[in-house]
Amino acid sequence: MTFFVLSDLHFGFGFPDDLNTLPANPLTQPVGLERDHQRVIAKMNGLAGQTYPPPLGGKVQMPRGLLLTGDLTEWGRVEEWQHFVAYYGLHGHEGLLKIPVFEGIGNHDRVHGPWVEQRVAERHGGRFYSWDWDDLHLVSLGEAPDDEGLAFLANDLAHYAADVPIVLYFHLALEGPWSTGNWFADGDFRNRLGKTIEKHRVIAIFHGHHHATGHYRWNGVDVYKPGAVKNSTHTFSVVHVTDSKMSVARYDYEANAWEWSDEKKLVAE
Template sequence: MTSDSHYEAIERVERNDRNLITIERMNTLPGEAWPDKLGGGLIGKPRGVLALGDLIDDGDKNGQTDIEWKHFADHFGLDGTDGALKFPVFEGWGNHDGPPEKYIKQRVSVQTEIKRRNQLRLENKLISRVSPNGLHYSWDWNDVHFVQANLYPADKQNAKVRYSLPWHDPQDALTFVKEDLAATVGDSGRPVVIMAHCGFDTDWWVVEDWSEFYRAVKPYNVITYLHGHTGTGVRKWKSEGEEKFLDVVNTGQTEKGFFVVEVSADRLRLAYQVKRDPALLKDVQWEWRYQFEKRISRQAAE
């Protein structure tokens, strides 16, 4: 998983080259060893790569958005056969990626592209469900259920915020999360992974809305919440007054690195593969940070 690739068209275009170096590392990492702290063993071939928003830097700017989107599509592709990345990608949009398509002032809409790509994913059986608006989606890998909530899991921006609408409209993401989990997971106790661009440290996705999301997912066995947008790391979070924590993983900018995540029948383990010097364009050295593991089981959350 990675986030905040922020592809550029005119300024800071070296970021695109650094992103490509990261993608090439993703391609070659399978077969190398997990850190000893996490039990060692070989890293398997990934089922896919999660790209958690801010795919491009300028979501609605003439002469830039179309170029930046092409960079993203060329590098990440869609299904592992049509880009530099050799695995399927499952992207969501972030606050840099532009407003809903009806507000776009130039010719390329990232959200329109995500809708189009979601239909292709459905046709290719990479995902199983898509929201009525075509944006949010979910799928299963073995027994684990994954939900892509895009910007953040709320239905609309909190009335107290009024920040940069319509760019920051989550467009019924929470309703999709609720309906999807009820329909596909129910009381099975299956492990669930939920992802979005923003985490519980974003001031325009506010505390009371965090709590609404927590209440919505509390009945389910959510083994981790994945996001980008802010500083990289692994932390625990729960709504005030609750007992059970969510394990939250914040992945950093693509040009710096990516998380490797493995879910087995009884364990979740992950670690951040990061460049020692992200500015380098050759002779890049990599190391592990933020190593984390926990036991999991098929049981409903309490």
């Protein structure tokens, strides 16, 4: 199966100080970063059928959905959320995007309280949620797994055999730039996350927050940063998983070109 990953949307960045002056229709009168959102959404809608970079080969299949790793809004305001929904929808037919969306929050979404997080929970059944695409299990852990999130994850994974492939995604970084000086880094949450998943087959973790691309290993797990809409790293990840291998390729929607790709085996030969 194929799915996309994007981060750091920041609806509200570049909005007027007086929100009463916002256009009635954000799709026809884009504000702030919204022209960038139009570009990335148009590319996602049309990427199926295009050829992967030579190291991977083949063509992009129709994606099952889009994972969003947080910072949907700049300040967590109602108007910003409304613009996010107008562009990205939910099931693939409410907004510009034509595939389902599975979003989690970031630190910016919590600036003025839990309102955005509550909207996400209404759309997906909880602050943290999970689902299956065929044999692949995916888990959204919001900004990052706190006490409640770790308890949710442990209970969720207890229902799956150790050989089931699992993808986790959340907002805050595990290592590298912008991975310190926040509640997730300063507590023991990361260590507890590692212990929670150590007996399970986590094939990838995706996170945002850094507004950058990257790939590193954490506790033996491959971790990917897909790029962001805010600032200059205008890429999203295209993930393809089969029984035997997984590939992650980043597409630059400004340059209309593949920016990076990686492939790994999921079973030993």
